[in-house]
Amino acid sequence: MSKKISTDNIKELRNKTGAGMMDCKKALEASEGQIDVAIETLRKKGLASANKKSTRLATEGLIESYIHAGSRIGVLVELNCETDFVARQPEFSKLAKDLAMQLAACQSVQYVSKHDIPEEIIEYEKNIELGKEDISDKKLDIKEQIIKGRIDKRLKELCLIDQLFIRNPEITIDELIKNHIARLGENIKIRRFERYLLGEGLENKTDNFQQEVKKMINNK
Structure with a gap:
């Protein structure tokens, strides 16, 4: 039976690695709740620094x-x-x-x-x-x-x-x-x-045109 992963465990791992919440959750589940093993897993995947990099300027x-x-x-x-x-x-x-x-x-x-x-x-x-x-x-x-x-x-x-x-x-x-x-x-x-x-918006224009024609006919 796998160990239940708590929100506190996920937050702790995220604070230590900067990785995303879902990545932390998956790493903890794979390591059966062992923080050190989870950190090593995230570092191997390069995810431990991904969140920190996401704040840098991209032009x-x-x-x-x-x-x-x-x-x-x-x-x-x-x-x-x-x-x-x-x-x-x-x-x-x-x-x-x-x-x-x-x-x-x-x-x-x-x-x-x-x-x-x-x-x-x-x-x-x-x-x-x-x-x-x-x-x-x-x-x-x-x-x-x-x-x-x-x-x-x-x-x-x-x-x-x-x-x-x-x-x-x-x-x-x-x-x-x-x-x-x-x-x-x-x-x-x-x-x-x-x-x-393709054709997006044209139907409405056609409807409007038809309405205008009807008005013209009715006004004659």
Whole structure:
């Protein structure tokens, strides 16, 4: 029977290594709760310093594109690193391509991370949840817990770094980036992206045009 890993154990390991919470949890589970063994595991993987590197300035990088089969979906993504040397590495280019493909596959994603979501969007989602009938008769504290859980889930659906990596669903995009930070030795940031859908917005314009024609006919 494996030893249960507590939140305090995870926090302790994170404070000692600077590695991500999920990486610490996995290392502790693999070492059956032995902090020293877990530290050694994280150091071997290079993850012990990934979080510290993630605060460094990243102004180099590249813009990658992906056009899906049939040419109906296109994506541009800007991926930043610290030096031009890393930007030219095949592994960095492959990461950028994988991210572009991920964005083409996950069309509900609108932002890189929660920090990029405007406050009015968060308030809008809260108002939708507040108006749902299934929580109308709940006590206030329970209602707030339910809404918080639903909002957190909804915001994750909108964010790229919270998605499961389509090529390896055992890790998130956030973990994928940290793995590459550890491997390439530099901070890596997804700065921005743009998704293009063939014909997007044209239907509304057609509807508006038809309405205008009807008005013209009715006014004659």
